[in-house]
Amino acid sequence: MKIGLRTIKTAIGAAIALLIAEAIGLAYPTSAAIITVLSVTNTKRSTAKTAIGRVLSLTLALAVALICFSILGFHAIAFGLYLLIFIPFSVKFKLSEGIAVSSVLITHFLSDGRFSWPAIANEYLLMIIGVGCALAVNLYMPDTEKRIQEDQLVVEVIMRDLLQEMATYLNQSSKEAMLFQMCQSLADFIKEAQNNARQFEENRFVGANHYYFEYFAMRRLQLRILNNMLTILQDLSATEEEAHELQELLNFTSETLAEDNDGKVIQEKIAETNQKYRQKDLPDSREAFENRAQLFQLFQLFQEFIEIKASFHRQQK
Template identity: 30%
Template sequence: MIGIRVIKTAIAGLAAIYTAIYLGLEPALSAGLLAILGVEVTRMRGIRNVASRMMASVLGLFFASLIFTLFGFEIWSLSIFILIAFPILTRLKLKEGIVTSSVIVFHVFERQEVTMSLIGNEIMLLITGLGWATVLNMLYMPREDHKLKELRHQIEATFSTIFKELAQTLQNPRHVWNGEELLQAGDLIKQGLDRSSTYQENRLWRYETYWRTYFDMRSQQLESIQQMLTLIAFVYEKVPQGLLLADVLLKLTEEVKSDVYEGAVERELDELEERYRLMPLPQTREEFEVRAAVLQLCHELERYLSIAKRWKKRRKGKTSVA
């Protein structure tokens, strides 16, 4: 299947070549090559790419003109150009423009002259090729909204399954779970972070951090869940406190899918800890260890919920999810 970037590259290259022919630029095919080099996957990256290539090419043209004027159009003069220009361009963080600069410099070398007419021709080739690349970069970029929403739903469903497994383990410590959903959640969050960066780079005029914030939040919550898994390993016996916490986790399996943060699980967790204080003290060392692990689980669950609350405060006027 042909991707949108390939289509944009083809259009930009073709348009640049025809424009160069119309303007009488030589060689016209170079404008197409420059356009191909300038097409990028996001608007912001495209702007940075084109700016870097343009600046690098102008600087490269300056160095080459100076070197060719001083040493003549000898093959070894190109080596001097590379030794001088490439480190400077790299130091100026214009490394992306080295190839574009080389294309322009080799044109000058091929013509065996340094004149204002030739320099003007090369500058116009740059403007034509990179200009069309910029037009296509700004004209259309695929929207990430649908995929981001899909990833959100998948993460929430995966988190729901994880909490269900945790609850079942508290209800039956012999319950076996392979932890597959934990790996899936990590992979989905990574995809979400990557796509949210692309989404942001395509929105030049409206700064929006919703998706980046959302996946950052889920990443922090996943770390909290991993800590819960470590703690639940110490719950090797069924105790009343664990059964009560399992009921709270089962409620969270639904609340985690909600579009708003209602705080119901947080309130139940507070009430549960109050009930723990009224219960009799442990009678054996084993019971003490298990109940201590359950209490630590409660504290870690509080941390998980507090992450969502902090996220909500960062998005004024909007609601959060658990």
């Protein structure tokens, strides 16, 4: 049985919250521990957001409970009316995550049969201690930036291999079905890497940016283009002469594809290749015309593939 880091932090935070609540003599001290358990999330930002939401939720709950209990007394019917009003308002103000926790704290007033300033302060302190301990234990997060950078390298290596294989099979009648499997495997890998990047960025309060997340989003877009190119490539039967220019582009890109490559050089080569295609003689048969049209489609998709990377670099400046 494996015990994760979040479980360990939750256990430590809950124990500390209970000890603090007992040490300062709060009523219902176990509530502070339960609040901690419910407030430890996967990232620092989400925990902070949860903490603020819980305090705001308690404020709304107290206002609604004060009205309901003052009118109907401290009875089950009053608590039912409180829920009938509190839940819709919580949803409206996007505080629904705090419904259960706040309502448990409100039951303390129901048990005591009265409202008082010390009792209200007690509930706020329970909430603050609970979410405060959750925030404290979540201040430690393992640094995953190195892993994300390694994921970038993996993506680039596989993309280079894909481009190289596409160049190899461009003018061959027998296509490699493994290329589609490579695309699917890479798509799954990028999706997981992008989730890791999001989590990494949400664990940074200072100097946070979305570079890694946007980087993997850019590679996902490029991969979709490659997949579309493979669909065309599967039915293409171009001659070596017809496919030569595009093969050169694919091979050059496979050799130079990297995170810091802004795509300017390859865009210049694309412009040169486009000019060469325009200067070629028109096809003299239906089959040659269809091959030329498919090559042109591939060429256009490849332009889009490069433009996605170039646009990403422009946005990062």
